[in-house]
Amino acid sequence: MSDDAPAPADNAGYDEWLDALADGEGYALVCPDGHGSLPPRRVCPECGAAALAEEPLAETGSVETHSVVHVAGPRFADDTPYANAIVDFGPVRLTGVLRGVEPGTDAVAIGDRVAVGVEERDTDGEPLVAFRPTDGK
Amino acid sequence: MTDVRVAGVGLTRFGSHPDRTGRDLFATAALRAFEDAGVPREDVEELNYGNFMGALAEHQGHQAPLMAEAAGVNCPATRYEEACASAGVAVREAVRTVRAGEADVALAGGMERMTNLPTDEVTEGLAIAADDLFEVRAGVTFPGAYALMATAYFDAYGGSREDLAHVAAKNHANAVPNEYAQYREEVSVEEALEAPPVAEPLHLYDACPITDGASALVIVSEEYAAENDVDAPVAVTGTGQGTDRMALADRDHLARTPAADDAADAAYADAGIGPDEVDVAEVHDCFTIAEVLALESLGLFEPGEGIGAAHDGITTADGDLPVNLSGGLKAKGHPVGATGGSQIAELTRLLRGDHPNSEHVADAEVGVAHNAGGTVASAVVHVLEVAE
Ligand SMILES: [Zn+2]
Numbered sequence: 001m002s003d004d005a006p007a008p009a010d011n012a013g014y015d016e017w018l019d020a021l022a023d024g025e026g027y028a029l030v031c032p033d034g035h036g037s038l039p040p041r042r043v044c045p046e047c048g049a050a051a052l053a054e055e056p057l058a059e060t061g062s063v064e065t066h067s068v069v070h071v072a073g074p075r076f077a078d079d080t081p082y083a084n085a086i087v088d089f090g091p092v093r094l095t096g097v098l099r100g101v102e103p104g105t106d107a108v109a110i111g112d113r114v115a116v117g118v119e120e121r122d123t124d125g126e127p128l129v130a131f132r133p134t135d136g137k
Numbered sequence: 138m139t140d141v142r143v144a145g146v147g148l149t150r151f152g153s154h155p156d157r158t159g160r161d162l163f164a165t166a167a168l169r170a171f172e173d174a175g176v177p178r179e180d181v182e183e184l185n186y187g188n189f190m191g192a193l194a195e196h197q198g199h200q201a202p203l204m205a206e207a208a209g210v211n212c213p214a215t216r217y218e219e220a221c222a223s224a225g226v227a228v229r230e231a232v233r234t235v236r237a238g239e240a241d242v243a244l245a246g247g248m249e250r251m252t253n254l255p256t257d258e259v260t261e262g263l264a265i266a267a268d269d270l271f272e273v274r275a276g277v278t279f280p281g282a283y284a285l286m287a288t289a290y291f292d293a294y295g296g297s298r299e300d301l302a303h304v305a306a307k308n309h310a311n312a313v314p315n316e317y318a319q320y321r322e323e324v325s326v327e328e329a330l331e332a333p334p335v336a337e338p339l340h341l342y343d344a345c346p347i348t349d350g351a352s353a354l355v356i357v358s359e360e361y362a363a364e365n366d367v368d369a370p371v372a373v374t375g376t377g378q379g380t381d382r383m384a385l386a387d388r389d390h391l392a393r394t395p396a397a398d399d400a401a402d403a404a405y406a407d408a409g410i411g412p413d414e415v416d417v418a419e420v421h422d423c424f425t426i427a428e429v430l431a432l433e434s435l436g437l438f439e440p441g442e443g444i445g446a447a448h449d450g451i452t453t454a455d456g457d458l459p460v461n462l463s464g465g466l467k468a469k470g471h472p473v474g475a476t477g478g479s480q481i482a483e484l485t486r487l488l489r490g491d492h493p494n495s496e497h498v499a500d501a502e503v504g505v506a507h508n509a510g511g512t513v514a515s516a517v518v519h520v521l522e523v524a525e
Contacts, residue, residue: 067284073261093386
């Protein structure tokens with residue numbers, strides 16, 4: 001991307017969610033049938049229910065899968081190599097970068113517990129969903 | 138409902154064509170398809186055209202009328218975008234249109250131009266097939282997403298990088314005689330294992346290359362073929378499409394592709410056949426693990442069993458069920474918006490007997506094509522059968 005690329009658009013719903021996650025107040029949207037989703041949503045993507053309640057995310061989640069990215073786009077050029085993970089927080093799974101470990105296929109194991117927060121991309125300082133290992137494995 | 142025939146197929150060589158415009162690539166594929174079909178272009182009543190990232194790669198939106206011009210047809214023209222399944226859905230629309238009696242002749246296919254962009258911009262461009270907010274901003278690349286699926290697969294069912302390397306070696310070997318393939322050199326299992334990592338556990342030879350190319354098919358009704366003496370022995374007897382949640386994290390299962398299950402079920406039901414009748418398949422192996430997932434979604438292998446298919450020689454050229462005799466996306470190349478059309482072009486030639494690898498499927502009657510978008514949030518499956 002060139003230096004004079006337009007500023008990213010605001011993303012109402014997502015931006016508030018990321019701010020809440022950064023403040024330790026991350027949440028999932030949950031419908032009356034218990035389906036979880038992430039904002040912005042008007043209806044539950046599984047069943048169409050319009051009554052969506054904000055439920056706080058658990059303190060830690062369980063790693064479901066992970067990878068180590070060596071070739072990235074320009075927005076992550078200075079972050080490589082980095083580990084990605086999908087982590088189960090109950091009603092929703094989150095996708096983020098794994099920090100606090102050496103990136104490698106054995107940096108983390110499926111089932112490990114990690115905490116979630118918001119950290120900065122090395123490349124440009126933009127906010128990023130990030131996981132860190134917790135002691136209570 | 139009328140039956141649908143593939144009257145002609147055309148491809149450009151897949152590879153790097155940095156000096157050629159998208160319109161020239163599609164014009165070439167269309168020209169070859171018309172020559173192959175022996176159908177006059179003025180009979181075309183509809184153009185269904187697939188393209189994914191033309192706005193980024195060539196600064197060109199609104200491509201369908203441009204491609205109608207390039208192909209020399211004057212008819213309603215529509216572009217379909219479903220990421221890497223763009224041409225698959227375009228062909229599906231042509232099949233449905235002809236079946237419905239809305240047109241007797243349709244031109245379908247697609248084009249993608251990618252190598253004129255630097256690799257990091259292609260990486261960024263391909264990533265837009267994922268959820269921008271919850272995946273791309275979290276660092277998920279296209280190879281990275283399939284790496285997440287590969288890790289989940291190994292955890293759920295077992296398997297190893299070596300099993301995946303056998304998929305790469307098989308597809309590279311299949312591409313050697315294919316004059317349209319981007320890479321026509323063999324790659325050994327050892328070379329695949331030792332290649333540098335792209336997104337672990339996937340390494341360089343687990344990934345398809347960056348490719349320019351175009352595909353075109355002349356799709357006609359059975360009646361049109363009969364009335365006009367058009368030689369079109371291969372019929373499209375089944376078509377199906379499936380959709381899943383956009384982000385990988387929102388799927389029911391991280392090591393399966395339910396959208397392709399749905400597409401396959403619908404296509405088989407449409408054709409009135411089951412997976413046990415399939416003789417040959419072209420599947421969407423953008424990454425080696427993707428071929429494994431495709432084989433399982435198509436019902437050709439049980440979940441957890443597809444990983445050994447290449448290793449055990451079942452899906453190799455001389456195996457019981459050859460898969461990706463074209464070389465697949467892996468070695469033939471993956472011009473994203475053209476791929477779905479090229480799979481059906483290859484399968485048609487394999488079934489007609491005029492493909493350089495036809496000797497491996499000399500008695501084949503039924504072929505299946507599987508085309509997937511993104512991390513299989515979209516999937517299209519077609520069944521082709523020898524009708525004459
Ligand atoms: Zn619901």
